[in-house]
Amino acid sequence: MSIIETETKRAGSHAEADPLTLYGRTVGSRLLLGTAQYPSPEILGEAVRQSGTGIVTVSLRREAARGGGGERFFELISSWGVDVLPNTAGCRTPKEAINTALMARELFDTRWVKLEVIANDDTLQPDVFGLVEAARELSRQDFEVFPYTTEDLGVAERLMAAGCEVLMPWGAPIGSARGLANPYALKTMRNYFPGVPLIVDAGIGAPSHAMAAMELGFDAVLLNTAVAKAGDPVAMARAFGAAVAAGRTAFVAGLMEPRDMAAPSTPVAGTPFFDLEHKR
Amino acid sequence: MQQKVEQETGSGLEVFVNGEACRTGARTLAALVGELGYAGRRIATAVNGEFIASAAREEMQLAPGDRVEIVAPRQGG
Numbered sequence: 001m002s003i004i005e006t007e008t009k010r011a012g013s014h015a016e017a018d019p020l021t022l023y024g025r026t027v028g029s030r031l032l033l034g035t036a037q038y039p040s041p042e043i044l045g046e047a048v049r050q051s052g053t054g055i056v057t058v059s060l061r062r063e064a065a066r067g068g069g070g071e072r073f074f075e076l077i078s079s080w081g082v083d084v085l086p087n088t089a090g091c092r093t094p095k096e097a098i099n100t101a102l103m104a105r106e107l108f109d110t111r112w113v114k115l116e117v118i119a120n121d122d123t124l125q126p127d128v129f130g131l132v133e134a135a136r137e138l139s140r141q142d143f144e145v146f147p148y149t150t151e152d153l154g155v156a157e158r159l160m161a162a163g164c165e166v167l168m169p170w171g172a173p174i175g176s177a178r179g180l181a182n183p184y185a186l187k188t189m190r191n192y193f194p195g196v197p198l199i200v201d202a203g204i205g206a207p208s209h210a211m212a213a214m215e216l217g218f219d220a221v222l223l224n225t226a227v228a229k230a231g232d233p234v235a236m237a238r239a240f241g242a243a244v245a246a247g248r249t250a251f252v253a254g255l256m257e258p259r260d261m262a263a264p265s266t267p268v269a270g271t272p273f274f275d276l277e278h279k280r
Numbered sequence: 281m282q283q284k285v286e287q288e289t290g291s292g293l294e295v296f297v298n299g300e301a302c303r304t305g306a307r308t309l310a311a312l313v314g315e316l317g318y319a320g321r322r323i324a325t326a327v328n329g330e331f332i333a334s335a336a337r338e339e340m341q342l343a344p345g346d347r348v349e350i351v352a353p354r355q356g357g
Contacts, residue, residue, distance in 0.1 A: 034357030044355070059356025062298040062349065063323055065316045070352020074322050077353070087356045095329060102331035103324035107353055174357070224357035 018252065020219055022166055022197055023112070023144040027054040027083065030214065031244040032199065033237070034224020041076055043233050048080050051237035052245075055083045057114055057222065060104055074107075085146060087114040092127070094134035101138055113138060114168070114201075114222075115147045124174040124202075128155045132162055139163025148201055151185040153192055160196070167193070168201040168222065171213060175225050177205025180212055190217045207236075207243030214247025215255060295346045302348075309340035312348065323352050 019026045033053040038044035048056060058077060063070050077084060086104035091097035094117060101113045117134055119127035126149050135145045139162055147159050151169045159167060169189060172178035180186055181203065190198060197220070200213040204223040213221050221244060230236035268274075292305040297316065306312035309332055313319055325332045326349040332340050342348075 034355075036355040036357045038355070057356050059354045060324065060351040061354040063318070063321075063352035064298075065318065067352070068321070070354065071322050073355065074353045089356055099326050099329060099331045102333075103326060103349075103351055106324045106331075106333060107322060107351070 018248065020197065022146075025083065028052075029054040029241070029244075030220040030248055031210070031241055032057065032085065032201075032220055032222035033227065033240075034222070035077070036224055037228035038233055041073075044228075045076060045080065046234045047227055047237035048082065050234050050241065051227070052241040053082060055085050056080070057085045057087050057224070058108065059087050059089050060100065060107055070107075083112070084108050084110055085112050085114050086110065088116050088134075090118065091116060092118050092130075094130045094137065097130070097134040098137050098141075101134075101143060102141075105143070111142060111144045113143050113145055115145050126150060126170070128152065131155070132158045135159055135164055136162035146199070151182060151189045153189060156189065156193065166197045166199065168199045170202040171200045171209060171221075172203025174202045176203050177226060178203050179205055179209035180216075183212070183216065186213070186218070187216050207239045210240055211243040211247035211250075214244055215250050217251050220244070293342055293344050293346075295342055295344070295348055297348045298350055299347075304342075307342060308338055309342060309348065310337035312342060313337060313350065316350070318350055321352070323350050325350055 020030055029052045031051055031053045032055045033048060033051050034057045035044055038047065056077060086108050088097040088100040091100050097115060097117045104113060105111065115131060115135055115138065117127045117130035119125045128149060131147055131149060135147050138145050145164050146166050146168050147164050148168050149155055149159060156167055169186060172181040198218050199220040199222055200218050201222040204210050204221055205226050210221045210223065223240065227233050227236045227240060292303050294301060294303050296302065304312050304315055306315050309325060309327060313325065325337060327340060328347050
């Protein structure tokens with residue numbers, strides 16, 4: 001068997017059984033879906049189902065005394081049979097993020113936390129200094145931290161030294177739908193951390209963006225608004241599920257490198273009239 | 281301390297619950313949670329920015345001006 005055949009077989013078998021392991025937990029889908037901003041709980045539930053996601057992000061907010069919305073939402077997400085990743089959205093200091101994470105752990109009964117420490121309300125950029133500080137403390141307190149970060153390699157190394165085993169670089173600013181703003185930096189990050197689960201989080205606006213991230217070799221993508229705010233969120237959820245799966249399969253199959261010059265795909269040898277002079 | 285004693289002997293403590301001023305007869309966080317109708321609900325709490333586990337609410341004494349957070353699961357991205 002030639003080297004090429006061996007490599008192809010390996011890629012093929014990998015694509016069939018291609019689980020993603022995050023902090024020792026194996027998940028079937030490489031799409032993580034946010035639960036905010038859907039037109040109704042029913043549409044949210046159907047979008048989750050049809051996306052094929054295995055992990056949904058959730059949050060916590062102040063509860064009115066006569067409310068009960070929290071209880072109903074918890075029952076809804078419990079009915080889906082998916083893993084839950086609570087976030088610390090809106091936190092602007094390590095202290096806020098740490099205490100929000102502690103409250104989330106009690107509410108959702110999970111060690112996982114999507115750690116957001118926001119530097120600026122306009123850009124929603126991660127405060128990478130506060131992020132590293134909060135990640136270190138939460139890891140010390142036995143959390144499994146999914147940090148929302150940039151593609152900066154130095155920050156990534158600090159996060160890993162702080163205990164993070166998964167990194168979530170942004171595609172573009174949260175809610176911007178701009179896709180992969182810096183594909184070169186994301187590609188560099190992918191190559192620099194070959195064995196670390198990397199999830200592109202934020203800025204994904206179209207299935208093609210998600211697919212591009214997967215084709216670069218990212219392990220998963222996390223998105224919310226692009227599905228929730230679509231004209232038909234359920235159909236868009238299905239489209240994203242298909243795009244993520246296709247992008248992953250393409251990456252595993254091995255994409256060809258772009259080249260500067262044309263190269264005929266049809267064999268040149270045996271072309272009819274090949275021996276005739278080409279004159280206009 | 282003097283101020284605290286006066287407030288406690290009046291018509292209860294004034295604290296802030298989820299950013300709103302609230303006068304309460306409760307002396308502990310557990311009692312406040314019960315008084316406001318959250319008992320048995322899926323909530324988490326913090327006082328003055330620090331998480332207070334549900335098991336620790338009974339022992340958590342309230343002081344005038346305490347800022348109490350009571351949160352529940354919500355949709356998120």
